[in-house]
Amino acid sequence: MKKVLVSIAACLLIIVAYAKPHPISKPSITKILYGEAEGKQIYQYTLTNSNGMQIKVINYGATITDILTPDRDKKLGDVVLGFDSLKQYMGRDNALLGAMVGRVANRISNKRFTLDGTEYVLASNIHGGPKGFDKQIWNIVEIPGKEVALKLTYFSKDGEMGYPGNLNVTVIYTLTNNNELKLNYSATTDKATPVVLTNHTYFNLSGTTENVSDWQLTILADQYLEADKDVMPSGKLLDVKGTPFDFTQPTAVGKNIAAAGNGYDLSYALRNKSGKIALAATAYEPVSGRVMQVFTTEPGLVVYTGNHFSERIIGRNGQHFNKWGALCLETMHYPDSPNHSNFPNVILRPGETFKSETIYKFSTK
Template sequence: MRRAILLSSLTLCLTANIFAAKPGKPSITKTIYGEINGQHIYQYTLTNSSGMQVKVINYGATITDILAPDRDNKLGDVVLGFDSLKQYLGRNNALLGAAVGRVANRIAKGRFTLDGKEYLLPSNIHSGPRGFDKQVWAIEEVPGSKEVALKLTYLSKDGENGFPGNLITTITYTLTNNNELKLSYRATTDKATPVVITNHTYFNLSGTTDKVNNTQLTILANKYLEADKDVMPSGKLLDVKGTPYDFTQPKEIGKDIAATGNGYDLSYALNNASGKLALAATAYEPLSGRVLQTYTTEPCLIVYTGNHFNERIIGRGGQHFNKWGALCLETMHFPDSPNQPGFPNVILRPGEIFKSETVYKFSVRK
């Protein structure tokens, strides 16, 4: 324990002394990160004109790092991650920063019926053990003067994880000069299939792995999805008013977290259901001054607080993880939608194009 604390302190000291780079031209760099079954894994670094950075590997279309400035213009890594590909391949990697699909979150009993045919899946969560997060994606660099981007593409073949249709998915990660990280999703299929795609980044705006209890969160949602102990939706929407799940006004995450039992793991039905890009949530970390605004075209926001983390999990720079040490803000359609006719449609058919956009915008309060 003492060694872990010392390592964590050293890492924090090093991080605190990293200042934002001087303004310059946006850039993309690439380094070798490892190898899987003869396939090279690379880490790409997007850097904008003010020095903010986003790092991505082509394994799992994973965001490994987001370096954003605090109120003193010092860069800090505001997402949880690991130091090596070996760790991302290990059992302690709970989808950190990864793309999740072809159907993210839950499907009751690992089965659904589509056009009169029943499909059986290897798991009831995150599409099973070989989902998007375990695949090697093709990457194309997209340079620019106002923004830089990475275009990642993966073909999920007919029958993969039990799903019908050859699904071609493209995810574009764009870093703008306004400190926005844009996630743009596009997919097409040759057979009808459910599609629910998200990203599973674990944010900690303090730049550490400490508990996120003092982070102030606001969610533009008056209702949440009723669910059982396994977080499987019943199909009903409940009011947040008068519950520990009410973030309609800014509230510290830690204020009511004990009343939830194990922590937040909840699906919010966002007030905006137009399909147009709109603000969904705002998180503010008072010690660093960092602000994260989440915009999305999706109707649902999953809020998760790293309830399964513990000190035995060692992350980047030797820092151990902590229960309630992260905040996931996953934008997507409702969980178990293929089995819930009252939920918004998630079936993609031939000739149609699945499109979705989420923006994580970083700023500071002085």
């Protein structure tokens, strides 16, 4: 009788053990020396969640170098474009891959704006200047726990790239156990200044650098920003209905990409203008089965399809890049906002705190 009871107890333990979810790994943070820039050591940090998903980040440009997430067959693949070395990230072929962009992401017309009666002339009309946040060395603090995170900070001095005010910037990258990458931005200043922050990761959910034309894309936006050939906004919002820019229903990226010109590079005015987190877009890659949902508190979404990539550029593991070989879904306020009073406000003043959140959630179907 004892043997029978022992056997039953053993079977119950086995059933309970199999019924209870077993994490592949304990959430962890590791780091390795990645190189040296400006006499400072650059490290690559790896965040791993309980499912084995990984995010890799370097403190040069607060750059996301890798996102490893499973396909429908549970096989991990790197779903962002990247390079093998710090030298490449610091080189001319790096089009802000995975980097933090600021002080003002995207464009500022004529490299200038007027604020409180003073005109400011900038070093460049795009992405914060030739030495914007993407080319700065950030401080990193590890945040261990049930959900692992990195806190990255940068101090942007008054006058840097032409922008006014000493700006303290923080971004926290959190990898959740629901396979989400959360980006929480904050900033404070001692002088009124425009602030538009984003992350410029190039996604390829197939785990390759192949063309993204077959992806199904949905964007929760009924309008986009009219812009000229240099992608500089006119200030007008136009309806997407009846245009190549309509992704209000799941639509293949390549369906109208030729009609869009050289590819997609435009800003959408999202339906959600509450300032609260909400779904902005969904991308589905049919071969791998990977799905990426984008949630944000921001009013705008920039869609870019790697229009200027070519086989000349060699990325991670010797893979060459391809035109339309990636999809950027950059959450931010509208481009050139300081020069358009009808656009949502981007001016941060002393005593205020800029806050923004974006979530990239990965799954399969």
